[in-house]
Amino acid sequence: MRTDHILTISRVGKSFGGLHILKDISLEVKKGERIGIIGPNGAGKTTFFNLLTGDLEPSVGEIYHDGHNITKQPNYKRARNGIVRTFQKNNLLNELTVLENLLLVLQRKQGFGKVWYQLRNIKKYPRLYEEADELLKKWGLFYQRNAVIKNLSYGEQRQIEILLGVAMEPSILLLDEPTAGMSQSETDYIVNLLYKLPRDLTLMIIEHDLDIVFGLADRMVVLYDGGVLAEGEPEKVRADERVNKIYIGSGDELVC
Ligand SMILES: Nc1ncnc2c1ncn2[C@@H]1O[C@H](COP(=O)(O)OP(=O)(O)OP(=O)(O)O)[C@@H](O)[C@H]1O
Incomplete structure (x- = not known):
């Protein structure tokens, strides 16, 4: 298996009962x-991420990460x-603060917390607080540090969720309609954050806002009816007649 590919998806399929x-x-x-992933509602994008x-096992095919099956x-x-x-x-702990949610992630990443949802003896690890504060400052969210998640707007919560994903220092970050x-200002914040992510972080992003995803992606994959309809550089995919056809009338026309 070649290892210059961080991810190899080989002839994968998923069926639920008789539904392919x-x-x-x-x-x-x-x-x-x-990688930008687009396609009409029900095309299978979230299933693909699963x-x-x-979160789901393929019915057929194989997936390799860094050469490992x-x-x-x-x-x-x-x-x-x-x-x-x-x-x-959102997938946050709503009764906890932004800082506490972040500490849980950092604790888990560093292997301190055996029970991931408990902040065990966290005060013994001032370095975790420093790291959390550094991240909050870096991403311009320090002012939300002590806010309880349930009191934030939906958009603010999603910003925090993406921050938690980044805090885990992943090799591949999968963003499902970030x-x-x-709101427009919350969207601007997220787009700005995505552009500032390290260039060696592999990103796969499902996004209905075509301007955002075409701007961000090095490569686009268009899913349609459970298969790959088109794939390639954004400009090539934008100009693809088959892709344009599935978007005509959807309100999301591809404007060249
Ligand atoms: N567990 C399941 N059992 C049966 N059918 C499922 C299951 N999960 C998803 N599906 C079906 O699979 C199809 C693809 O769903 P999926 O959520 O992957 O699409 P999507 O491209 O992400 O859509 P959207 O853009 O609306 O989020 C849908 O018809 C959905 O109803």
């Missing part, structure tokens, strides 16, 4: 590549090995 949701998907992703994170590896092991996702919906449901 994903069919024969193959894709190779290089370290540091930014296969990559181990991870097809049957459970989700928590994949996360530990660097495949980290954010969800379409700007969905956000």
